[in-house]
Amino acid sequence: AQKVTQAQTEISVVEKEDVTLDCVYETRDTTYYLFWYKQPPSGELVFLIRRNSFDEQNEISGRYSWNFQKSTSSFNFTITASQVVDSAVYFCALLEYGNKLVFGAGTILRVKS
Amino acid sequence: GAVVSQHPSWVICKSGTSVKIECRSLDFQATTMFWYRQFPKQSLMLMATSNEGSKATYEQGVEKDKFLINHASLTLSTLTVTSAHPEDSSFYICSAYTEKAVLNTEAFFGQGTRLTVV
Numbered sequence: 591a592q593k594v595t596q597a598q599t600e601i602s603v604v605e606k607e608d609v610t611l612d613c614v615y616e617t618r619d620t621t622y623y624l625f626w627y628k629q630p631p632s633g634e635l636v637f638l639i640r641r642n643s644f645d646e647q648n649e650i651s652g653r654y655s656w657n658f659q660k661s662t663s664s665f666n667f668t669i670t671a672s673q674v675v676d677s678a679v680y681f682c683a684l685l686e687y688g689n690k691l692v693f694g695a696g697t698i699l700r701v702k703s
Numbered sequence: 704g705a706v707v708s709q710h711p712s713w714v715i716c717k718s719g720t721s722v723k724i725e726c727r728s729l730d731f732q733a734t735t736m737f738w739y740r741q742f743p744k745q746s747l748m749l750m751a752t753s754n755e756g757s758k759a760t761y762e763q764g765v766e767k768d769k770f771l772i773n774h775a776s777l778t779l780s781t782l783t784v785t786s787a788h789p790e791d792s793s794f795y796i797c798s799a800y801t802e803k804a805v806l807n808t809e810a811f812f813g814q815g816t817r818l819t820v821v
Contacts, residue, residue, distance in 0.1 A: 627812075633741075633794055635812045681746065690737055691798060693747045 592617045594684045596694035603672050604702050611667045611697045613682030619643075623685040624658065624665045629696070630678045638680075641665065672701045706730065707799045709813025716787055716820055724782045724816045726797030732777035733799035738770075741794040741815075750795075753780040787820040794818075 593616040603609045626638040641658050649656050653670045669676055682694040706729045716722050734755050739747040751772050752760040759772035771783040784791050800811040
């Protein structure tokens with residue numbers, strides 16, 4: 591069965607600090623997709639990134655970067671120079687080919703000014 | 704990118720009444736849609752998989768008679784919370800995607816519906 595673990599329940603940082611959110615997944619499939627979503631207080635899920643299992647290149651998008659390592663089944667998310675607006679709940683999710691999307695428990699990120 | 708629209712975004716209803724939530728895929732056909740439920744400060748838990756033209760598949764512990772799902776067309780799935788009670792108050796989110804949509808779209812989740820039963 592597929593599983594996503596976000597061990598960090600809550601992280602608090604001060605503005606401008608870098609922060610890394612961890613995500614570890616389990617799957618038996620060789621084809622799968624990994625996602626990160628941001629959920630602000632409004633509740634809507636904001637898509638951040640999608641990565642398929644055959645693409646292990648790390649990605650950078652502005653202050654966001656992702657480190658995908660199949661060897662450790664991890665897909666970690668780093669925010670550089672965090673800002674108060676980054677405060678939200680962040681979910682990592684796994685989609686196996688032809689299957690349903692499974693979410694991790696989420697990490698609450700609080701960025702203080 | 705493709706968009707999934709969910710309506711209403713919030714609803715308050717009296718205990719014992721039924722509430723219908725709609726999920727539409729706006730520019731792609733979704734043979735499969737998913738309904739999630741999220742309690743405060745918790746993750747999204749899959750309730751059921753909605754298949755166009757056939758019965759929904761419910762996850763363990765989800766009452767099918769309580770949460771009626773109808774997938775009448777390739778662009779519409781509805782979730783009806785029947786005889787709602789305060790414990791049904793939650794945030795409900797739908798998701799619709801095809802393999803192509805997964806590869807090409809960023810937005811295949813609805814905006815969510817916050818249900819409050821009083």
